Amino acid sequence: MRRALALAVLAAACLHRRPEAPPLLVGTSADYPPFSLARDGTTEGLDVEVARRFARDSGRRLELVRFRWPELTRDLVAGRFDLALGGVTLRPERAVAAARGQDFERAKRLAREGLVGERPRDEIGIVGLRAGDAVGDHTVVFGGLGERLELVHRAQSRDCLARGALRAARWVAGRPPGLYSMRDVLGL
Helix, strand or coil, rough: CCHHHHHHHHHHHHCCCCCCCCCCCECCCCEEEEEEEECCCCCHHHHHHHHHHHHHHHCEEEEEEEEEEEHHHHHHCCCCEEECCCCCCHHHHHHHHHHHCCHHHHHHEEECCCCCCCCCCCCEEECCCCCCCCCEEEEEEEEEEEEEEEEEEEEEECCHHHHHHHHHHHHHHCCCCCCCCHHHHHHH
8 A cells, every 4th residue: 555655646746747947038130041030920040940959958948039239238138038149249340340439330331332532530341242152251351551451261161150159059058147258158
């Protein structure tokens, strides 16, 4: 009889649901294909799939939270989501604007078609070019009179970008909401 009672208690304990882990709140702009894109009432893309797999592997339910780029930092610090996806990086041209104390949206000049002569000192020139099978060619050029300095990064495939995203996702799991950078992830 004791054995039957012990088995009944053990069986009842096994049937009791474990507490559910909190959802993984992932911020996405859903406007950055192929990484994230809202379409037909759903959000899809490479980053969204990484988030789904990470949530599944960590035993958490995924909740995608839409954000607008200008409010990204504010929303992240306010705890609207645990992490943000969607090609979120500090791009070189934005870093230059920040270092110069400028509002990037006002300082940027996309290409210079039809403009001749010297560029205004408070302007940051940006040119975008997609060619062939290039997946990630980035060049920052500092030009002066008769010289220029170029800082170049070339990704031959998106695999290195995906590995970095996965490393960052593993690192941030379980950390409190906050503003983190890849310097934190890499321990720099």
